[in-house]
Amino acid sequence: MSGFGKLLKSFSYAIEGMMHTLNTQRNMRIHFVVAFFAMLLALFLDLSKLELIYLFFSIVLVVSAELFNTAIEAVVDLVTRDYHPLAKIAKDVAAAAVLLTAVHAVIVGFFVFTDKFFPLQPRHWQTTGWMTYYVSFIPLGLLVLLLISWRAYVRFKRNNQT
Ligand SMILES: Nc1ncnc2c1ncn2[C@@H]1O[C@H](COP(=O)(O)OP(=O)(O)OP(=O)(O)O)[C@@H](O)[C@H]1O
Numbered sequence: 001m002s003g004f005g006k007l008l009k010s011f012s013y014a015i016e017g018m019m020h021t022l023n024t025q026r027n028m029r030i031h032f033v034v035a036f037f038a039m040l041l042a043l044f045l046d047l048s049k050l051e052l053i054y055l056f057f058s059i060v061l062v063v064s065a066e067l068f069n070t071a072i073e074a075v076v077d078l079v080t081r082d083y084h085p086l087a088k089i090a091k092d093v094a095a096a097a098v099l100l101t102a103v104h105a106v107i108v109g110f111f112v113f114t115d116k117f118f119p120l121q122p123r124h125w126q127t128t129g130w131m132t133y134y135v136s137f138i139p140l141g142l143l144v145l146l147l148i149s150w151r152a153y154v155r156f157k158r159n160n161q162t
Contacts, residue, residue, distance in 0.1 A: 021070045027098070028066045035059045038109060045116045055112055058105035065101040071092040107137060 001010070044057055070093045072094040076087045 008144050017067065017071075021067055025066060025070055028063070028070070030064050031059075031066055031102075034105075035063070039112065045113070047112065047116075051112045058101075058108040062098070062101045062105050065098045069098050 002077050021031065038059065039054060042052060047055070059109055072090055
């Protein structure tokens, strides 16, 4: 097979992987529907180049995470169908990555679209620009990170005592 033929073949395998994920993962279908409507909205709204880049990046991030998650699930199921704590960790961690990208996409969508739909925002938002209130989510993010870290620490201590 020629080099170009091999390249085409590898594309077709990648598309097969995407199709498989779409056919088997309900979450992937949800991501696709949400991404479709977000892009449709983006067509009609006057988004800046930066807003469009953020939007596409968020979509690609979620879809990629879901693809990796599906790959990890398949490998785990290949290794064992029985209950195993390591299998649980592998699947849960992969699912956490998807969740994180989805939360990120919701936040980006919120900031990109609220400007267009709700022009009557509090005054300081209008005067300081949307990057400023994007930054105002950082304390919330820090709080969530702290809470998760604290829970992980408590669990770690408990596991090491037993
Ligand atoms: N072999 C296993 N051993 C231990 N726990 C498992 C195992 N398989 C699945 N689990 C647990 O069940 C959860 C769901 O696993 P499952 O394979 O059904 O994924 P799923 O619900 O199809 O996820 P998704 O919706 O992302 O496809 C995992 O996150 C994990 O906590």
